[in-house]
Amino acid sequence: MIFNMKIMLNYIHRFIFFVTLITLSLSSNSIEVIEILGGKASQIPIAITPFNEEIRTMGEVPDKKNAFREKMHEVIANDLERSGLFTSLDTSGISTIPDSDILINFSNWSALQAQFLVVGKIITIQNRLITRWSLIDIYKEKTVLSMEFSGSKKQYRGIAHKISDLIYKKLTGSPGVFHTRITFVKKKSQKNYSLYVADYDGFNQRAIVNSSQPILSARWSPDGKKIAYVSFEKKKPVIYVQDLTTGKRVLVANFKGNNSAPAWSPDSKKLAIVLTYSANSQIYIINSDGSGIKQLMRTRSINTEPAWSPDGKEIFFSSDRGGNPQIYKVNVDGVSDVNRVTFEGKSNLSPSLSPDGKLLLFLTQDNGKFRVAVQNLLSNQVLKLTKGPHDESPVFSPNGHMVLFTYKDYGKTTKIGTVSINGLKVTPLRVGSEAIQESSWGPITSN
């Protein structure tokens, strides 16, 4: 009898245990879930303080105090603002600005709505400049980065750009482009054209080609070693590739008709170019030394402005095959079907791809205005970045977060500027009073 009861109790026990488990698992559902779909394109508020400057003389006449304080502050703030992802807060209202990450009064900075704080100190000894700086998370009240850079005083801009790059990388996950270079063409007169190389913000310019004839479509090779460009030196457009370290140049394409629109393959070994060899404009692929030319595809319509996809498998181009110019793509072997990519707007031209291949940059014609636009190739949503009316030759920054383009205000000469990929920040580049055009952006290099 007792034995039977034991078995029964055992069963009841098991049953109760089982039921309790179920009830428990049911009640664990009671945590409320809130779903938040989508988000905004907003700018991170960051407080960049002017770094305190300390001069350590060694028997020499000391420098003018605070020679670099404002300059470096300006470089870092401009860099981060130009990306369109940050807004630099005015710190002049804060009475005591710290120069290191210790003894930070966090309530001061959160009152400013700052999410991050950059503090630092500049020490100059003779010709050298040392910067100790920190990036601080205001919400979490902790130091995110703390570093020391040094160089010659002349390199102060480079050091400041490096600081911007590191802050950018830390907070956005993408490499900064503040240490990269660009090219542009200055038209000094009808018979004086120069191709310039400069820092991305237009500083430290130097001419690498001077010509009495127009220079067009300069393009950096992805490895950063060469520049391809179109010159009218032969009384018609021909394509040169110039080595940036040696200054030597090779005439890559001088075929019958016009030779134009060079586009580097991602491995820097080939160029897609446009020839009018057989009547109208057609795309050809050629080795960067000028050998091994072959036509991409044969059609009756105009195919021009080639751009490689970052994986090197596809070529995007503009064509009038549908009537008005639109952007299409085709496999590099030229065998596959041609697919139309852009559908919004009367006409779209000058394509190029972001480094991740997810965004298409182009010019769109909209009510007679030419504006810079990007199309998300995953969702096909188009965002117009600029107002126009005469924007041209847009190119991506090497991280795909900014665009360099040429613009022209009514009755004025052409200028160049950057626009952030969210369209929030347009910044003109002040590189001269002459007509500035045909700009391009170099890659991120290790040095």
Place this chain on the structure above:
Amino acid sequence: MKIILKLQDNYDLQANLFSFVIHFGLFIFMLASIQWQMKDVYYSEVELWDAMPMQVKAQPVANKKKSADIKKLTPKAIEKQKQLKINEDAEIKLKKKRKAEKKAKIKKIQKQALKQEKIEQLQKKLLEQEKIEQLQKKLLEQEKLEEIQKKLLEQEKIDKLKESILDQDVKKNARIAVEADQELFAGSNTGELNKFKAMIQQKIYQNVNKQLCGLDLVELEFEIQLMPTGELLGEPKLTQSSKIESCDQALERAILQSQPLPVPKDAKLFSKLKILTLKFSPNAYTE
């Protein structure tokens, strides 16, 4: 007595009985608690359609045919009358022929009677026709009224839809997942709870910077604990990463930046929002 004695000696049985009693008690308690949880779900669906109007089309078609017959018959009758008059004249002229007269008279009477009958019938039919037409008119009016009512109802429906669309617009970018929990909170203050959930969602959404999350459709999840002040208790716990560090951090900042979150003052209601799961999908296409 024997049983009690037995029990006193047998600790095993004692323990079993005790355990049985406790378990029985727990079982009853559990049944009660399950029953307490199993409340009917309230549905708020409202059917706005009215009863369909009666179909009354078949009758009028038949009547119209009849009225056409009547119109055809009337001129015929007049003609016959005229003929009868001519017969009368002939009778005066041919008095000698009585048989003919008699026949004619009989014919006349017969025909007149017939005519009378026909006229009466026709009159009746005309009256009926009138009545039917009146009825038809009434029915038509009825129909019209019903149509107007229908339209009004539809308008109401549209208005309601518009309202709900507007409502959705407000919550456009973040629908609240309540389905799963509705069962548990049926009967409690669900509306009030949802109101606070919507407010929390709106406040955090304002601070979501999707730019640091690339372009892919990433999803991430945080668990947060709230204090009655709406401030966070501890740090947000990342339970599902987007695999993009800058994105995870940007959304953590969005949560931190949203402090204090709107929470109810009522302690019972607050207890339901004390621990929250926040699901983000920053690159979801919301247009």
